[in-house]
Every structure is written in structure tokens, then in C-alpha cells.
């Protein structure tokens with residue numbers, strides 16, 4: 001069997017695996033794969049790729065799930081699933097920053113990041129089911145650091161800061177926590193009156209079998225809350241992912257997705273239309289398409305902005321408006337997120353605005369409404385967008 005130009009022995013399949021921790025030298029319990037030897041049991045790898053995995057994993061964390069490996073097209077060395085999960089020598093490119101969004105400068109506690117008024121990111125762990133090769137938090141995830149030691153301090157801070165009404169529960173991957181710990185965090189946040197709870201997770205995509213009845217119960221007990229799936233490729237909409245989506249919806253979660261635009265993975269309107277429409281079919285609203293953050297060792301995944309903008313322009317013509325995410329960029333250094341989508345307003349002459357049509361040609365709009373003015377209704381005196 002051939003892969004990456006090398007001949008190797010026949011791999012074993014995900015479901016028939018008898019792999020054990022001791023046998024393969026993995027440091028985690030099944031179903032995680034963390035060594036060259038272990039991954040070679042599942043995918044035919046040439047020596048250059050084995051060397052890359054071995055050397056890169058000494059610098060950046062390496063872990064794949066058996067489930068995610070089962071999605072890799074073994075006959076295609078350019079498979080987008082493989083590129084997201086198998087280390088390559090390109091990661092030795094030193095371009096980029098350890099902390100591209102300067103999160104360190106916005107830490108309120110060692111486990112809480114606040115950039116915007118009214119909301120904050122609570123890092124509840126630093127472990128993921130798979131370590132994505134383009135991760136912008138690769139400086140901290142999978143390295144043994146445990147933000148759990150700051151959990152109580154962070155919960156106390158959140159309890160006292162009533163201006164924070166929305167908590168984004170992140171990591172790492174929050175679903176990698178034992179369900180009773182996730183349930184505790186959710187109920188504490190609910191108990192202190194946080195109105196919007198959002199969980200960011202890639203686990204339903206890369207390790208769907210890791211979600212247990214107790215995870216679903218924790219969601220059910222604290223719904224309605226929002227779950228943001230990190231999903232990048234239509235092949236990731238597996239039957240197992242679809243089952244998790246169903247279960248989370250039954251538990252009362254509202255489901256949206258975020259996608260990172262990745263070179264040679266999904267930087268193509270056909271791939272992204274399959275992904276975004278596939279998500280809508282399953283009842284998941286595509287929320288963000290992110291330009292890649294400039295972390296160290298990920299520059300080979302970077303797509304030019306003009307390519308991303310053209311992809312969005314093409315999607316606007318062809319897919320349902322429901323399936324359109326917002327194309328956004330996090331300004332390097334931590335100055336916030338901004339939309340970077342195609343600009344359809346092409347010109348202005350006095351009140352006459354020239355607008356490009358996504359169908360064909362141009363239209364005009366007379367921008368001649370009267371000036372808006374304050375109605376002195378008093379709502380602004382008492383209204384805080386979340387904490388009312």
C-alpha cells in the first residue's frame with residue numbers, strides 16, 4: 001500500500017483495532033494515538049513522515065484519535081483530514097508567534113481571558129482529543145499544564161464580576177473533562193446568573209464516542225446553552241458526528257459551527273459549500289469562517305485573504321443564506337475580531353449607492369433616508385446588553 005510515496009505494511013482498521021497502551025507506547029488510554037508506532041498501525045506511512053511525526057512531536061503536542069484516523073483517505077497523500085492531524089516538517093517554519101492573539105495580556109486569572117466587555121473565555125482544561133496541526137493555542141494545550149487548578153479562583157472572580165454576562169467555556173476541549181466536572185462548572189455559572197453560556201468543542205468531530213450520557217445530562221440540566229463545533233471539512237460530518245448533533249439538540253443545546261480556512265484542506269468553494277450546507281442540513285448554523293491565526297509553525301496552512309474573500313463571494317452566489325458564515329479575522333496582537341467579507345458596495349454618487357449583485361451585474365440603492373435621532377425613550381439609561 002502506498003502513502004506519501006512510500007511502501008509500508010498493511011494497516012489495521014479503526015474498528016478492528018486491538019491496540020493497547022502498553023503494546024504501542026501511547027501515554028494515554030485508548031482511543032488516543034500519540035506515537036509514530038501507534039499511528040503506523042492505522043495508516044501506511046513512509047519514513048519521511050515517520051521522521052516528521054517523531055521530530056515535530058518533540059516540540060508540539062501530537063495526538064489523534066482512532067476515529068479521526070478512520071476518516072483519512074489512505075490513498076490520497078493530500079487528504080485534508082490527514083493534513084489537519086499528521087505532523088509535517090513544515091511545522092519547523094518559525095514564522096508566527098507563540099501567542100498570536102496576545103491572550104496572555106488579557107488574562108484576568110490564569111484561566112480567564114477577557115478582551116471584550118460583558119464576556120470572557122474560561123479555559124476549563126488544556127487537553128484535546130486531537131491536537132490540530134494549526135492550533136493557535138499550541139503553546140499551552142497538550143503540555144501538561146492544568147488550568148483546573150485555577151478553577152475555583154476563576155469561578156469566584158466570575159461570581160463577583162456581574163458585568164460579565166456571557167461565558168465562553170473553552171480550553172483545550174471542555175468535553176474532555178469528566179462529565180461531573182463539566183456539570184459542576186455549568187451549574188456554578190448558571191447559579192451565579194450568567195445568562196449566555198457557550199461551549200467551544202471539536203470533540204464531537206474528532207472523538208464523538210467520547211461524549212457520554214452524563215455529558216448530555218450536564219447539557220440538558222443547564223440548557224439552553226450554545227455549543228460551537230470546530231469543524232473544517234465535509235468529511236468531518238460523519239454519521240457519528242450527526243448522532244452527537246442529534247443528542248445535543250435533544251438535550252436543548254443551540255448548535256453553531258466555526259471553521260478555520262486552511263490551505264490545501266478547505267480553501268475551495270466546493271469543499272466549503274459541501275461543509276456549510278451539510279451542517280445546515282443537520283441543523284447546525286455555520287457561524288464563523290476564520291482566517292488562520294499566525295501561530296508558530298502553522299504558516300503552511302495560511303490562505304491569502306483575497307482567496308478567502310473570493311471564496312465567500314462565490315458561496316454567496318450558490319449556497320443558502322442560512323449556510324453563510326461570517327468570514328472574520330482576529331487582528332494579530334489581540335485587538336479583536338473583524339469581518340473581512342467581500343464588499344458589495346462598489347461606489348457612491350451623492351445618495352446613489354452602486355451595489356454589485358451576487359447574481360449578475362449591479363443594482364443601485366438610494367441612500368436618502370432621513371437622519372436617525374435619539375427618541376429620548378430612556379432605554380439606554382438602564383440597558384446593559386446582557387445583564388438586564
Ligand code: SF4
Nearest residue numbers: 128131132135172202
Ligand atoms: S481542538 Fe482546538 S484547542 Fe484543541 S488542538 Fe484543535 S484547535 Fe487547538
